[in-house]
Amino acid sequence: MPEKPTEPTPPFDVHVIHQLVRLMKRYDLMAIDLVEGPTKIRLRRRNETPVPAAAAPGLYAAPPPTAPPPPRIESTPAAPPVSDDAVIKSPMVGTYYASSSPDAPPFVTVGTNIRPDSTVCVIEAMKVFTDIPAGLSGKVTEVLVKNGQSVEFGQPMFRVQPA
Structure with a gap:
């Protein structure tokens, strides 16, 4: 057979x-x-911006009404803050958690000294919790996400002053 x-x-x-x-x-x-x-x-996902409908053949669509441009205000743009801080980015899409359980203290806060193997947070994706290592040594200067917030791949989560 x-x-x-x-x-x-x-x-x-x-x-x-x-x-x-x-x-x-x-x-x-x-x-x-x-x-x-x-x-x-x-x-x-695609951006869900509506696509304008095309005019029927032989017919011309009226141009959309235009508003006069707003008055231009001259100002000097603020210079972006100069910082030598490194950024720890999310390695995956999921939900950010600052601690291993709701009643546990956060892994890191502003001022915490970290090493490359220090766990800085946990990201949950599809009921799987993944410890996220710092990947660098330094001092946490800013936490950019809130506990329970959804994070995207590559989204900045922490600013760190390198050691």
């Missing part, structure tokens, strides 16, 4: 992807990266 060729199984269940799309809408996430073994999938 000849062997029946096996069909490759999809690396991600369609129902899981649908759930992730609903979570993206619910938490206003723009992208999610999924990795399972050698397979990588990125889900990205």
Whole structure:
């Protein structure tokens, strides 16, 4: 009896992807990266800006009304703050938690000295909690996210004065 060729199984269940799309809408996430073994999938939302309808052939659409431009106010833009601080960015999409449990103290606060292996926070994604290491030595000068806040991949979370 000849062997029946096996069909490759999809690396991600369609129902899981649908759930992730609903979570993206619910938490206003723009992208999610999924990795399972050698397979990588990125889900990205489109900007939901309405596209103007095209005029019917042979007809010309009236130009949209334009408001007069607002008066121009001359001012000197403030220079961005000069800082030698490094930034610790989120390595993943998820929910930021400052401590390992609601009643535990935060891993770091402003003024905390950290090492590359110091845990600075926990990020929860799909019910999995991941400890996030600092990756550098220094002193935390600013915490840029709030406990329970959704974070995107690459979003700055901490400013650190390098040691």
